[in-house]
Amino acid sequence: MPGLGATTAGLARLRKAMKRQSDSGDDAGLSEVRGFGFNPGGLRMLVHVPGSLALEAPLVVVLHGCTQRAGPHARAAGWLALADRLGFAVLAPEQESENNPNRCFNWFEPGDITRGSGEAASIHAMIEHMVRTHRLDPARVFITGLSAGGAMTAVLLATYPETFAAGAVVAGLPFGLASNVQEAFAAMHGGAQLGGRELGALVAQAAPAPRRRPRLAIWHGLADGTVVSSNALALARQWAAAYGLAEHPDAVRARRDWTRSEWRAADGEPLIELNLLAGLGHGTPLAAGGDDPIGEVAPFMLEAGVSSSLEIARFWGLAPPEPAATDEWRVGAPPPEQPTFGAQGLGESVMASVSPHVSTDVQQVIAKALASAGLMGRGSPQD
Numbered sequence: 294m295p296g297l298g299a300t301t302a303g304l305a306r307l308r309k310a311m312k313r314q315s316d317s318g319d320d321a322g323l324s325e326v327r328g329f330g331f332n333p334g335g336l337r338m339l340v341h342v343p344g345s346l347a348l349e350a351p352l353v354v355v356l357h358g359c360t361q362r363a364g365p366h367a368r369a370a371g372w373l374a375l376a377d378r379l380g381f382a383v384l385a386p387e388q389e390s391e392n393n394p395n396r397c398f399n400w401f402e403p404g405d406i407t408r409g410s411g412e413a414a415s416i417h418a419m420i421e422h423m424v425r426t427h428r429l430d431p432a433r434v435f436i437t438g439l440s441a442g443g444a445m446t447a448v449l450l451a452t453y454p455e456t457f458a459a460g461a462v463v464a465g466l467p468f469g470l471a472s473n474v475q476e477a478f479a480a481m482h483g484g485a486q487l488g489g490r491e492l493g494a495l496v497a498q499a500a501p502a503p504r505r506r507p508r509l510a511i512w513h514g515l516a517d518g519t520v521v522s523s524n525a526l527a528l529a530r531q532w533a534a535a536y537g538l539a540e541h542p543d544a545v546r547a548r549r550d551w552t553r554s555e556w557r558a559a560d561g562e563p564l565i566e567l568n569l570l571a572g573l574g575h576g577t578p579l580a581a582g583g584d585d586p587i588g589e590v591a592p593f594m595l596e597a598g599v600s601s602s603l604e605i606a607r608f609w610g611l612a613p614p615e616p617a618a619t620d621e622w623r624v625g626a627p628p629p630e631q632p633t634f635g636a637q638g639l640g641e642s643v644m645a646s647v648s649p650h651v652s653t654d655v656q657q658v659i660a661k662a663l664a665s666a667g668l669m670g671r672g673s674p675q676d
Contacts, residue, residue: 298587304420308432311547319362319364319365320362320363320364320452321362321364321365321367321368321373322341322364322368322373323340323341323363323364323367323373323385324335324339324340324341324342325337325338325339326338326339326340326419326422329418329419330416330418330419330421330422331414331415331418331423332415333410333412333414333415333565334392334412334413334414334415335389335391335392336386336387336388336389336412336415336416336419337363337386337387337389337416338384338386338387338390338419339363339364339367339375339384339385339387339424340382340383340384340385340423341367341376341382341383341385342382342383342427343376343380343381343382345380345533346380346381346382346427347380348428349428349429349430350380350381350382350405350427350429350430350433351380351381351382351385351429351431351433351434351435351611352381352382352383352420352423352424352430352433352434352435353372353376353381353382353383353384353435353436353437353611354383354384354385354386354416354419354420354434354435354436354437354449355367355372355383355384355385355437355438356385356386356398356416356436356437356438356439356441356443356445356446356610357368357385357387357388357395357396357438357442357444358397358438358440358441358442358443358593359395359396359397359440360395360396360592361396361407361439361442361592361593362387362396363386363387364385364387365591366385366439366442367383367385368578368589369577369579369588369589369590369591369594370439370483370556370579370588370594370601370602371579371587371588371600371602371603372437372602374587374588374607375574375587375602375611375612379606379608379611379612381433381611382423382427382429384419384420384423385453386415386416386419387622388412388627389421390518392412397440397441398412398441398442398444398445399411399437399445400441400444400445400447400448400466400471400477401470401471401472401473401474401476401477401480402472402473402536403472403549405448406445406448406452406468406469407452407502408452408453412445413445413448413449413452413453416445416449417449417456420434420456420644428434432458433457433458434456434458435456435457435458435460435461435609435611436449436450436457436460436461437460437461437462437463437602437605438462438463438465439463439464439465439576439577439593440463440465440519440520440575440593441465442465443462443463443464443465443466444462444465444466444468446460446462446465446468447460447465447467447468447528448460448468449506450468450494450506450509451468451469451496451499451500452499452500453500453602454500454503454506454507455500455503455504458507458508458509458609459507459508459509459510459608459609460507460508460509460510461509461510461511461512461601461605461609462509462510462511462512462525462528463512463577463601464512464513464514464517464519464520464575464576464577465511465524465528465579466480466481466485466520466524466527466528467485467492467495467524467527467528467531468492468495468496468499468531469492469495469496469499470485480521480524481520481521481524482521483521483542484521484523484524484527485523485524485526485527485531486564487667488530489530489531489533489534489540490534492527492530492531492534493507493530493531493532493533493534493535494534495531496531496532496534496535496602497535505586505609506532506535506536507607508562508563508564508565508608509528509532509564509565510564510565510566510568510604510605510608510609511525511528511529511565511566511567511568512568512569512570512577512578512601512604512605513525513568513569513570514524514569514570514572514573514574514575514576514578514595514597515569515570515571515572515573516571516572516573516574517573517574517575518574518575518577518600519574519575525567525569526567529542529554529556529565529567532556532565533565534563536556536564536565536600538556538564538565539556540557542554542556542565542567543555543556544557545556545624546622546623546624547623548621548623549598550571550572550624551564551568551569551570551599552568552569552571553567553568553571554566554567555567555623563608564580568601568604570597570599573597574595575593575597576592576593576594576595577593577594577595577601577602578595578597578599578600578601579594579595579596579597579600579601580596580597580598580600580603581594581596582596582644587600587602587603588600588602590613594642637668
């Protein structure tokens with residue numbers, strides 16, 4: 294039966310992806326760099342440098358989430374494929390279990406989120422090493438991360454703003470919300486309790502004022518049960534305050550179950566972009582199917598019909614603009630409120646991927662098997 298065969302093959306690919314994510318020896322083809330310099334945070338440095346990379350090429354820093362490893366995360370999110378296609382280098386710092394048993398970046402520890410110390414200083418030293426060694430463009434350094442990596446992305450943007458042209462936070466949190474584990478969990482599940490001006494002040498106090506702050510893209514699923522989506526709006530308001538912009542966006546557009554809000558400079562350039570996806574749980578939005586697949590469905594890598602990595606590269610100016618499509622943006626639409634697609638956990642992501650290709654009976658068999666494995670109807674366990 295072709296449908297069942299395709300389903301079995303899809304599940305086999307998923308099992309391989311899960312194994313790659315958990316395999317402690319798998320760096321996804323990235324090379325480790327030792328002795329890169331100041332490393333008070335005790336992090337690993339992994340890199341991907343395309344063979345045909347031009348001089349003064351851009352650099353993209355990719356930070357993984359909890360329980361993940363740097364290489365498999367960068368590959369599954371599509372950043373390695375995009376690096377080869379678009380011509381930029383990738384730096385993928387990796388957390389050690391000795392620093393955090395769940396391999397989370399310590400985005401809430403004062404010693405790790407202060408300019409010149411801890412994990413933030415280690416990542417900054419890696420960036421300087423990459424730019425110097427590979428003769429990259431210091432004016433085109435970008436950073437992105439998922440979950441705890443997204444929160445650490447906000448840390449780097451706040452503490453070293455002069456280093457980055459732009460950043461992107463996926464399912465993360467604003468800078469400075471927590472100073473210990475208890476406060477971190479409270480922020481994750483309850484959102485920011487501070488107003489925009491207070492949040493902006495945290496950024497302003499983190500580093501000397503730069504000539505220009507980095508632009509920021511934010512991506513979050515509205516069905517995220519691990520890091521509530523109100524953190525995404527709080528992050529946008531934090532950076533709007535840091536930019537001296539109004540609290541409310543200048544434009545809101547929507548298509549299907551995806552809403553994009555923009556805060557713009559006086560010349561119309563988008564400085565902050567907030568993307569909310571209805572029904573999406575905790576993870577990186579992917580477009581792993583179709584004619585131009587990007588990324589791999591895996592734990593915390595969720596099929597959503599849109600590649601956040603490609604869209605982020607477009608926002609940064611590393612990828613060409615989206616071609617004209619029949620599915621146009623609608624102007625002035627409010628953010629979606631009810632989840633209508635996507636997956637809140639791994640099981641739902643599997644079902645979303647295979648359901649269009651198999652019969653109802655086969656769907657029921659797969660759903661029952663996933664439920665028996667505890668992969669349906671629950672949020673992701675990632676910090």
